[in-house]
Amino acid sequence: MRIGFGMDVHQFSEQRELVLGGVKIPHQKGLLGHSDADVLIHSIMDAILGALALGDIGKHFPDTDMAYKDISSMKLLSKVYDIMSYNGYKVGNIDAVVAAQNPKLSPYIQQMRENIANILNTEIENISVKATTTEKLGFEGREEGVTSYCVCLLEKVIDNKKIFV
Numbered sequence: 001m002r003i004g005f006g007m008d009v010h011q012f013s014e015q016r017e018l019v020l021g022g023v024k025i026p027h028q029k030g031l032l033g034h035s036d037a038d039v040l041i042h043s044i045m046d047a048i049l050g051a052l053a054l055g056d057i058g059k060h061f062p063d064t065d066m067a068y069k070d071i072s073s074m075k076l077l078s079k080v081y082d083i084m085s086y087n088g089y090k091v092g093n094i095d096a097v098v099a100a101q102n103p104k105l106s107p108y109i110q111q112m113r114e115n116i117a118n119i120l121n122t123e124i125e126n127i128s129v130k131a132t133t134t135e136k137l138g139f140e141g142r143e144e145g146v147t148s149y150c151v152c153l154l155e156k157v158i159d160n161k162k163i164f165v
């Protein structure tokens with residue numbers, strides 16, 4: 001078993017759509033980034049890569065590479081899933097918290113969990129997504145941006161062939 005931790009921050013911009021956990025959320029502002037800036041998915045990818053001690057998303061998907069311009073972060077999560085599987089691990093569980101003063105995220109949490117579970121090929125019970133305001137304090141509280149934190153446990157996939165030969 002291996003543990004990982006990820007954290008990411010993106011700034012709000014009025015010119016962008018808000019995408020969190022692969023869900024397009026109606027809001028007057030979205031998050032700025034080279035990709036779609038899905039800060040929740042970025043923290044999850046960093047947690048998984050961290051558990052594998054394989055660096056971070058900036059190393060795997062540099063923001064200087066036009067291949068990733070405006071890319072859906074769900075596509076990047078799928079690539080991280082492939083890296084994890086190639087290294088012989090599966091998701092045990094994931095627990096994430098998004099710090100955003102607004103908008104209210106609770107109506108979208110279930111869809112986010114389903115989207116993430118589908119890509120990571122695991123049950124929805126293994127994916128926890130939570131939201132908190134920062135009580136109007138700090139940059140999230142001033143609605144300048146959003147932060148996401150994530151921890152994950154990865155489990156080694158047992159290779160029966162290796163056990164019984």
Ligand SMILES: Nc1ccn([C@@H]2O[C@H](COP(=O)(O)O)[C@@H](O)[C@H]2O)c(=O)n1
Nearest residue numbers: 100101102103104105106131132133134
């Ligand atoms: N962007 C957000 C922030 C919070 N929530 C939900 O509201 C609850 C209370 O928030 P506090 O910051 O006062 O703890 C929180 O537990 C979330 O369920 C939300 O949906 N969207």
Ligand SMILES: C[C@@]1(CO)OP(=O)(O)OP(=O)(O)OC[C@H]1O
Nearest residue numbers: 033034035037058061062063068
């Ligand atoms: C995801 C990547 C790649 O498109 O870009 P951003 O969307 O800017 O996100 P960030 O968390 O700043 O860094 C990782 C990246 O290289």
